[in-house]
Amino acid sequence: MIGQEFVQLSLTPMLVGILASLACALPGNFLLLRRQTLIGDAISHVVLPGIVVAFLISGSIAAWPMMLGASGAALVAVLMIEAVKRFGRIESGAAMGVIFTSMFAGGVLLLEQSDTSSVHLDVQHALYGNLESLIWLSAEGWGSLFDLAALSEMPPQVGRLFVVLALVVAFIAVFWSSLKIATFDESFALSIGIPARLLGFALVALTAIAAVAAFDAVGSIIVIAMFICPAATARLMTDDLVVQVLWSAVFAVVSAVLGYMLAGYLPGLLGYDYAVSAAGMMATVSGLILGVACLFGPKRKRIAPTA
Amino acid sequence: MSDVELIARDGDRVGRKDPECPLAIDGLTVSYGDKPAVFSVDTRFGKGRMVAIVGPNGAGKSTLMKAVLGIVPKLAGRALFFGEPFESVRSRVAYVPQRASVDWDFPVRVIDVVLMGLYRSLGIFGMTSKKDIAKAHACLERVGMADFARRQIGQLSGGQQQRVFLARALAQDADLYLLDEPLAGVDAATERAIMSVLKDLKSEGRTVVCVHHDLATVRSYFDDVLLINVRKIADGPVASAFNDRNLQQTYGGRLGATHIAELQQPAG
Ligand SMILES: Nc1ncnc2c1ncn2[C@@H]1O[C@H](COP(=O)(O)OP(=O)(O)OP(=O)(O)O)[C@@H](O)[C@H]1O
Numbered sequence: 001m002i003g004q005e006f007v008q009l010s011l012t013p014m015l016v017g018i019l020a021s022l023a024c025a026l027p028g029n030f031l032l033l034r035r036q037t038l039i040g041d042a043i044s045h046v047v048l049p050g051i052v053v054a055f056l057i058s059g060s061i062a063a064w065p066m067m068l069g070a071s072g073a074a075l076v077a078v079l080m081i082e083a084v085k086r087f088g089r090i091e092s093g094a095a096m097g098v099i100f101t102s103m104f105a106g107g108v109l110l111l112e113q114s115d116t117s118s119v120h121l122d123v124q125h126a127l128y129g130n131l132e133s134l135i136w137l138s139a140e141g142w143g144s145l146f147d148l149a150a151l152s153e154m155p156p157q158v159g160r161l162f163v164v165l166a167l168v169v170a171f172i173a174v175f176w177s178s179l180k181i182a183t184f185d186e187s188f189a190l191s192i193g194i195p196a197r198l199l200g201f202a203l204v205a206l207t208a209i210a211a212v213a214a215f216d217a218v219g220s221i222i223v224i225a226m227f228i229c230p231a232a233t234a235r236l237m238t239d240d241l242v243v244q245v246l247w248s249a250v251f252a253v254v255s256a257v258l259g260y261m262l263a264g265y266l267p268g269l270l271g272y273d274y275a276v277s278a279a280g281m282m283a284t285v286s287g288l289i290l291g292v293a294c295l296f297g298p299k300r301k302r303i304a305p306t307a
Numbered sequence: 308m309s310d311v312e313l314i315a316r317d318g319d320r321v322g323r324k325d326p327e328c329p330l331a332i333d334g335l336t337v338s339y340g341d342k343p344a345v346f347s348v349d350t351r352f353g354k355g356r357m358v359a360i361v362g363p364n365g366a367g368k369s370t371l372m373k374a375v376l377g378i379v380p381k382l383a384g385r386a387l388f389f390g391e392p393f394e395s396v397r398s399r400v401a402y403v404p405q406r407a408s409v410d411w412d413f414p415v416r417v418i419d420v421v422l423m424g425l426y427r428s429l430g431i432f433g434m435t436s437k438k439d440i441a442k443a444h445a446c447l448e449r450v451g452m453a454d455f456a457r458r459q460i461g462q463l464s465g466g467q468q469q470r471v472f473l474a475r476a477l478a479q480d481a482d483l484y485l486l487d488e489p490l491a492g493v494d495a496a497t498e499r500a501i502m503s504v505l506k507d508l509k510s511e512g513r514t515v516v517c518v519h520h521d522l523a524t525v526r527s528y529f530d531d532v533l534l535i536n537v538r539k540i541a542d543g544p545v546a547s548a549f550n551d552r553n554l555q556q557t558y559g560g561r562l563g564a565t566h567i568a569e570l571q572q573p574a575g
């Protein structure tokens with residue numbers, strides 16, 4: 001039955017792709033408006049040294065030590081970026097560039113120097129994740145979605161990403177108007193008692209959590225793409241923040257689904273007998289959608305140089 | 308009046324909590340690095356007055372406003388609003404930042420910006436009622452921007468943006484208005500429109516403090532003036548404080564040296 005095969009082999013990777021894309025794309029809207037999109041990039045780079053250190057300390061590649069190491073590294077990176085900005089008196093883009101490239105390089109060095117060859121901890125995994133391997137063998141069809149026993153054997157990434165996405169949505173919904181005001185006009189926000197800086201920090205922390213959770217499942221390529229592309233595309237569609245956030249969710253889901261399907265079927269259609277990386281394809285599709293929006297998006301005129 | 312006399316007079320007020328005084332500043336010093344941007348400024352703004360803060364670019368006018376509102380940290384000194392620290396009387400104070408400090412490309416409409424002024428009276432999810440929207444519309448009406456309510460803010464001219472910011476401040480329904488260059492880059496008609504709104508505020512007994520750059524209009528628009536260039540040069544009624552000598556000092560080239568020399572001399 002085609003339903004069973006789909007649910008067993010394709011549903012979970014697709015679901016993980018969708019959840020990861022959404023978890024990154026939603027905070028991406030605010031990062032974009034705060035001109036902080038690079039921070040998603042920075043965080044996904046520093047995750048590597050965090051994971052390596054976690055492995056060296058714990059000796060395992062179980063999910064929790066990895067997540068802990070990655071979150072720790074993200075926190076260290078954010079603090080160091082702030083420190084470099086304050087004490088080096090340089091703008092944030094440069095500060096991020098300095099920190100994340102050096103931390104990423106440190107991670108690669110550590111990886112090469114230490115004995116991690118026995119485990120599956122390599123650069124390719126870091127970039128593309130292992131989306132295709134997240135299959136759900138105990139599923140017997142769509143009905144398994146309502147079967148607790150089968151659900152409990154779903155790849156744990158699904159549940160983790162679900163929780164993270166719920167956290168992201170809750171944060172944005174609860175702090176919606178404060179976030180909006182703080183992003184538009186920080187001085188005014190502070191004057192009416194919105195803790196704008198704390199919110200900014202919380203947003204970065206949330207970004208780190210989303211990046212780490214998504215990284216584990218889908219690799220850093222998609223994380224970087226999803227922080228930027230859906231939100232940037234959505235900005236070209238509308239001048240209303242609510243509508244922008246909704247569009248970004250649509251683009252995230254479309255990129256994930258279309259990317260997954262194209263990765264599986266496109267090479268076949270073209271006569272090749274292999275599949276390409278689903279995560280890579282999802283990122284590519286999100287970039288292509290952005291390209292189309294740049295050409296045809298209704299609000300694309302606003303990026304024209306102002307006279 | 309010499310600076311020493313001014314400081315002595317201000318010293319008299321230090322520590323007195325006057326609930327009638329919209330804003331009393333004592334020894335305010337702010338620094339972004341090694342050099343102070345605002346140094347030991349004492350002043351007090353009177354209820355129902357229109358006050359201009361005047362000084363050259365980089366004099367610390369915006370910094371002074373931000374510091375009293377806690378937006379940038381104070382190195383020393385304090386500011387009391389209606390005799391209270393700012394945190395306890397926040398809702399009685401409205402602040403309009405310098406226009407250039409805001410991202411005008413942001414995806415919000417004019418009416419949303421005005422609704423931000425009602426933030427403190429909205430619920431946690433920022434739900435707006437019909438009444439809130441009607442109130443925001445009324446504020447837009449007062450600044451002559453009602454027809455633009457649904458425009459994206461980036462599609463407005465500089466003068467129109469300035470008026471929308473003023474409408475947001477009106478929505479806050481405050482007793483003290485701190486406006487950072489409300490007349491910057493506006494044409495004569497808009498300037499008249501904004502000034503008439505500010506005069507209405509004053510006639511309602513509210514206090515309006517503006518950072519102001521056009522020396523030619525200080526006398527006709529304002530009651531009081533605060534001249535600063537990092538340090539306070541002078542404050543008080545325009546008729547007495549806004550004189551050639553003080554202006555010379557505020558804008559003069561070797562201000563630092565002469566000012567310090569004066570401070571070191573005993574009053575006389
Ligand atoms: N965020 C900041 N970081 C570092 N220095 C700053 C910052 N903001 C202002 N300054 C410096 O502090 C001094 C006072 O700046 P401020 O903006 O208060 O001046 P201003 O009187 O408002 O000038 P303008 O008329 O140009 O608006 C200037 O020398 C400025 O360079």
Ligand SMILES: [Mg+2]
Pocket residue numbers: 368369370405487
């Ligand atoms: Mg200024």
